Amino acid sequence: QPTQVRAALERDGLVPFFEVWGVSDDLGLQKPDPALFVHAVRTAGVEPARAVMVGDRLDYDVRPAKVAGLRTVWVLRGEAPDLPTPEQLAEPDAAVADLRGLPEVIEDLARR
Numbered sequence: 001q002p003t004q005v006r007a008a009l010e011r012d013g014l015v016p017f018f019e020v021w022g023v024s025d026d027l028g029l030q031k032p033d034p035a036l037f038v039h040a041v042r043t044a045g046v047e048p049a050r051a052v053m054v055g056d057r058l059d060y061d062v063r064p065a066k067v068a069g070l071r072t073v074w075v076l077r078g079e080a081p082d083l084p085t086p087e088q089l090a091e092p093d094a095a096v097a098d099l100r101g102l103p104e105v106i107e108d109l110a111r112r
Helices: 002-011 034-044 058-067 086-090 099-111
Strands: 052-055 071-075 094-096
Touching (some): 052 058, 052 099
16 A cells, blocks of 8 residues: 555655655555544644645545544545535535646645
8 A cells, every 4th residue: 555655656656745654554544534634634734724635535635634634635536426415515625627727626635
């Protein structure tokens, strides 16, 4: 799994944006355990409210990260439904159609 995660980050050009990252198998924690997100922010030395989790699943990404106190961005691709409901769209702090929308959304979250 670590190799697959790194390959996905490289494919999407995201590796330069991460100083700290971990893979659940390496940590002995599995999504949707909020402890995985707590571990990530502690390792990074960041308060949960100043961190943003970006993921494509409500159940394994958005909801547990919210429980851990992180802000969340739901990427509407991959595991996301083609037509999310208004209730689903209300769960994350923001939603983007693809990763190109992240810079603007993260800047907006930083201003809140």
